Amino acid sequence: MTLNRVPIPSPNYSSRGGASCRLLVLHTTQGSSTIESLGSFFQGDVEASSHAGADMKTNTVGVFVERAHKSWTQCDFNPVCASLEMCAWAEWGPAEWEAHDPIVVNAGLWLGEEAAAFGIPLRLLTPGEAQGGAAGVCDHAALGSGGGGHWDVGASFPWPRALEIAGGAAPPLVPSGAPPYPGVLLVNFHAGDGTRQWQARMLERGYSLPSGADDLYGNESEGACRVLQTEHGLDVDGIVGPITWAATFGP
Numbered sequence: 001m002t003l004n005r006v007p008i009p010s011p012n013y014s015s016r017g018g019a020s021c022r023l024l025v026l027h028t029t030q031g032s033s034t035i036e037s038l039g040s041f042f043q044g045d046v047e048a049s050s051h052a053g054a055d056m057k058t059n060t061v062g063v064f065v066e067r068a069h070k071s072w073t074q075c076d077f078n079p080v081c082a083s084l085e086m087c088a089w090a091e092w093g094p095a096e097w098e099a100h101d102p103i104v105v106n107a108g109l110w111l112g113e114e115a116a117a118f119g120i121p122l123r124l125l126t127p128g129e130a131q132g133g134a135a136g137v138c139d140h141a142a143l144g145s146g147g148g149g150h151w152d153v154g155a156s157f158p159w160p161r162a163l164e165i166a167g168g169a170a171p172p173l174v175p176s177g178a179p180p181y182p183g184v185l186l187v188n189f190h191a192g193d194g195t196r197q198w199q200a201r202m203l204e205r206g207y208s209l210p211s212g213a214d215d216l217y218g219n220e221s222e223g224a225c226r227v228l229q230t231e232h233g234l235d236v237d238g239i240v241g242p243i244t245w246a247a248t249f250g251p
């Protein structure tokens with residue numbers, strides 16, 4: 001199935017400067033509910049844009065910036081990204097995403113077509129991989145501070161469905177009964193947002209955290225995280241993202 005691509009050109013773009021696109025990045029608009037309203041926003045003097053947008057229209061995306069150019073939505077990573085803004089909210093839970101399934105389908109179709117165009121593997125990357133030069137798929141949050149420090153697309157986005165539609169490999173799921181990924185990377189002395197839950201689970205599994213579940217992701221937590229990542233064959237970056245969270249609460 002080929003997407004219907006509606007041109008809504010934005011003047012907010014620039015050259016990739018010779019860089020090759022290696023990342024397909026999903027975002028949530030946190031406000032705009034249609035590709036038309038989003039396109040109007042990107043046509044303004046806002047110094048922001050995205051390559052494409054998806055709403056509830058079946059088999060349709062809006063195109064704001066052409067592939068050859070860089071859009072302005074991922075800060076330092078703009079030269080190496082192609083970006084899709086979903087007319088959605090990062091705060092949505094599983095039921096809300098299910099109710100807006102046409103957006104997920106459009107995102108999956110877009111991922112498949114962009115992957116074919118750029119020769120990018122349809123593999124969900126860890127934050128370390130996305131920031132470290134790997135090619136694949138990620139969300140805005142995975143780009144960390146270099147991407148502007150955002151947390152979209154949130155913890156409940158149905159990556160397995162989107163990647164299945166795209167034709168790629170689904171990421172590991174958080175086991176049934178485990179707490180959902182909080183949608184915020186645990187790194188750099190972070191407190192709250194599931195930190196205590198993660199630490200308690202690590203202690204249950206026998207990892208060393210001398211200060212216990214103190215709700216502060218410091219050096220002890222990072223060290224334990226690196227051990228777990230090494231044992232599970234994950235990218236060893238000491239950061240608890242969705243894949244490490246799933247491994248923590250898995251068997």
